[in-house]
Amino acid sequence: MSEPIITFEQVNKWYGPSFHVLRDIDLTVARGERIVICGPSGSGKSTLIRCINRLEEHQQGRLIVDGDELGDDLKTIHAVRQKVGMVFQQFNLFPHLTVLENLTLAPVQVGRLSQQEAVERAMQQLERVRIAEQAHKYPLQLSGGQQQRVAIARALCLTPKIMLFDEPTSALDPEMIKEVLDVMTELANQGITMLCVTHEMGFARAVADRVVFMDQGQIVEENTPHEFFSHPQSERSRDFLSKILGH
Amino acid sequence: MKTKTFQLIPARPAPPPPGGLLHWLRTHLFGNPLSALTTLVLLALLLSTLPGLIDWAVLRAQWRPDAEACRAEGMGACWGVVAEKYRLIILGRYPFDEQWRPVVATTLMLALLVASCLRRCWRPWLAALWLLVLAVFFTLMYGNVAGLSRVETDRWGGLPLTLLLSTLSIAMAFPLALGVALGRRSELPAIRAVCTVYVELVRGVPLVTVLFMASFMFPLFMPQGLTIDVLLRVLAGITLFAAAYMAEVIRGGLQAIPRGQLEAAATLGLGYWQTQRRVVLPQALAMVVPGLMNNFIAIFKDTSLVTIVSLYELTGALGLALNSDADWRAFKLEGYLFITLIYFGFCFAMSRYSLWVEQQVNRGRAR
Numbered sequence: 185m186s187e188p189i190i191t192f193e194q195v196n197k198w199y200g201p202s203f204h205v206l207r208d209i210d211l212t213v214a215r216g217e218r219i220v221i222c223g224p225s226g227s228g229k230s231t232l233i234r235c236i237n238r239l240e241e242h243q244q245g246r247l248i249v250d251g252d253e254l255g256d257d258l259k260t261i262h263a264v265r266q267k268v269g270m271v272f273q274q275f276n277l278f279p280h281l282t283v284l285e286n287l288t289l290a291p292v293q294v295g296r297l298s299q300q301e302a303v304e305r306a307m308q309q310l311e312r313v314r315i316a317e318q319a320h321k322y323p324l325q326l327s328g329g330q331q332q333r334v335a336i337a338r339a340l341c342l343t344p345k346i347m348l349f350d351e352p353t354s355a356l357d358p359e360m361i362k363e364v365l366d367v368m369t370e371l372a373n374q375g376i377t378m379l380c381v382t383h384e385m386g387f388a389r390a391v392a393d394r395v396v397f398m399d400q401g402q403i404v405e406e407n408t409p410h411e412f413f414s415h416p417q418s419e420r421s422r423d424f425l426s427k428i429l430g431h
Numbered sequence: 432m433k434t435k436t437f438q439l440i441p442a443r444p445a446p447p448p449p450g451g452l453l454h455w456l457r458t459h460l461f462g463n464p465l466s467a468l469t470t471l472v473l474l475a476l477l478l479s480t481l482p483g484l485i486d487w488a489v490l491r492a493q494w495r496p497d498a499e500a501c502r503a504e505g506m507g508a509c510w511g512v513v514a515e516k517y518r519l520i521i522l523g524r525y526p527f528d529e530q531w532r533p534v535v536a537t538t539l540m541l542a543l544l545v546a547s548c549l550r551r552c553w554r555p556w557l558a559a560l561w562l563l564v565l566a567v568f569f570t571l572m573y574g575n576v577a578g579l580s581r582v583e584t585d586r587w588g589g590l591p592l593t594l595l596l597s598t599l600s601i602a603m604a605f606p607l608a609l610g611v612a613l614g615r616r617s618e619l620p621a622i623r624a625v626c627t628v629y630v631e632l633v634r635g636v637p638l639v640t641v642l643f644m645a646s647f648m649f650p651l652f653m654p655q656g657l658t659i660d661v662l663l664r665v666l667a668g669i670t671l672f673a674a675a676y677m678a679e680v681i682r683g684g685l686q687a688i689p690r691g692q693l694e695a696a697a698t699l700g701l702g703y704w705q706t707q708r709r710v711v712l713p714q715a716l717a718m719v720v721p722g723l724m725n726n727f728i729a730i731f732k733d734t735s736l737v738t739i740v741s742l743y744e745l746t747g748a749l750g751l752a753l754n755s756d757a758d759w760r761a762f763k764l765e766g767y768l769f770i771t772l773i774y775f776g777f778c779f780a781m782s783r784y785s786l787w788v789e790q791q792v793n794r795g796r797a798r
Contacts, residue, residue, distance in 0.1 A: 237697075237698055239694055239697060239698065262702075265697065265698060265699075265700045266700050268698070269698070270694075270695075272691060272694070272695065274689075274691050276689075276691040276692060276694065277695075278692065278695070278709075278710055278714075279714065280713045280714050280717065289699070289709055289710075290699035290700055290701060293701060294699065294700040294701060294702075294705070295700075322794070338699070339699075342699065342700065
């Protein structure tokens with residue numbers, strides 16, 4: 185097996201003095217692997233993936249992303265962020281910029297692309313998420329599903345090696361979830377490393393190489409989707425699955 | 432059971448809004464008993480005051496600069512005072528024979544301000560134009576070159592001084608306020624402390640005190656022989672004072688930017704300054720346009736306080752013009768109404784402009 189792209193070694197994190205939000209996390213992610221992280225709310229799923237691009241800092245243990253160990257060094261953080269794209273539950277598009285400007289901002293400012301190159305790349309990514317015709321609208325003029333697809337395209341414009349998805353469909357109307365999941369599935373089939381916090385079990389089943397189940401800051405179970413859904417190993421996973429699949 | 436096919440009802444235009452003056456009156460002025468009562472009370476107030484006012488201000492008014500006629504029994508407003516004293520009111524103590532200089536300088540300054548407000552002038556050359564116009568303004572006002580006699584800054588006055596003080600202090604206070612507002616949210620405790628102390632200190636003192644200090648106390652601390660012009664000291668005082676208030680208004684806007692925006696910028700690899708410049712400030716400033724304009728208007732009017740350190744801007748010049756002349760001293764009210772009109776003209780223009788700016792910056796929010 186080639187060198188893993190992400191390695192968590194005994195990672196611990198606390199909020200304040202007493203809230204132990206990540207407990208002894210050990211996790212390795214192979215290049216091109218697609219991982220779905222699930223678990224009850226407050227279990228530390230989001231915190232876990234937000235550590236990968238240092239939106240949250242871990243206090244103990246080692247976290248290595250594509251050969252760079254994350255610490256206080258700003259250069260390393262910057263280097264890692266260039267390689268990691270992220271999609272948020274609330275989209276977090278910049279409302280004062282058009283869709284196209286949202287996509288070209290970072291490539292021009294950070295990636296040092298010319299305006300023209302950035303626009304070309306942005307239009308390619310917008311085609312990819314099938315929303316090119318909205319390029320000149322403002323984000324708030326789009327539906328939730330469209331906004332989230334723009335957010336995916338924005339992250340892709342920096343040609344990341346890793347994509348993080350933090351509950352990308354949780355803020356969407358049921359009818360719009362599918363258009364976002366379709367885009368994510370396509371992306372998954374193109375070989376990018378993906379970590380996705382989601383409750384969309386259908387997506388997990390169809391796309392994930394591995395499901396990571398967390399509870400109270402700990403990884404309870406790692407398994408293939410098939411095994412996880414048909415033969416969950418722990419009592420806790422069974423209980424969780426029965427609650428979300430039971431209805 | 433037969434399934435129903437879904438048939439879309441074709442969109443129809445909305446019914447025309449009910450028109451007519453009568454309908455407007457009924458809905459806007461007499462919509463309900465309270466509204467009707469308010470309308471009637473206001474109408475009664477208008478009817479009881481307006482005729483008297485018109486009678487005083489127009490019908491019985493004296494328009495010629497004739498103090499004798501103004502004092503006559505049964506006379507109304509004496510607008511003659513304006514006709515007699517307008518040069519002194521608008522230009523202050525500036526040497527009478529040289530008054531074309533402040534007139535040209537002020538006209539240029541006003542043109543510059545109007546140009547700065549127009550979108551099609553927002554080009555790099557505008558900055559150069561500012562420097563040029565300010566240089567010309569000071570040269571014309573101060574003189575001492577090219578055959579222009581020297582006029583010390585304490586002789587400057589009236590509208591040119593009001594404009595100069597407010598334009599420069601707003602132009603300098605705004606960037607300072609930006610820095611302070613960002614500084615108060617800095618992650619570096621030292622910067623945060625300095626900015627907080629500055630804001631709290633300045634907000635704890637009246638502007639009058641700041642001006643007194645700038646004018647009378649500051650020179651005491653200066654080394655012997657070194658003097659800074661009183662106009663510059665006062666300008667610095669107003670700038671520092673205004674910046675503290677503006678900083679808090681801007682900080683309000685910064686607070687309103689959701690954390691997610693900063694996180695998104697961070698994940699895209701934008702650095703601190705790039706994030707502030709491209710993501711945070713455009714949104715934050717757009718939100719505080721009304722508050723900022725409030726500050727700008729307040730500064731414009733606060734410049735009238737420099738009278739206490741013997742700089743006679745518009746308000747001060749009016750006092751100067753009338754107090755020293757026993758013939759006209761009685762008609763101060765008319766004089767004040769005249770400068771009120773000037774102040775109102777500027778402030779109203781500013782507030783209208785702010786509405787336009789709001790429209791421009793909120794395009795992204797419109798559906």
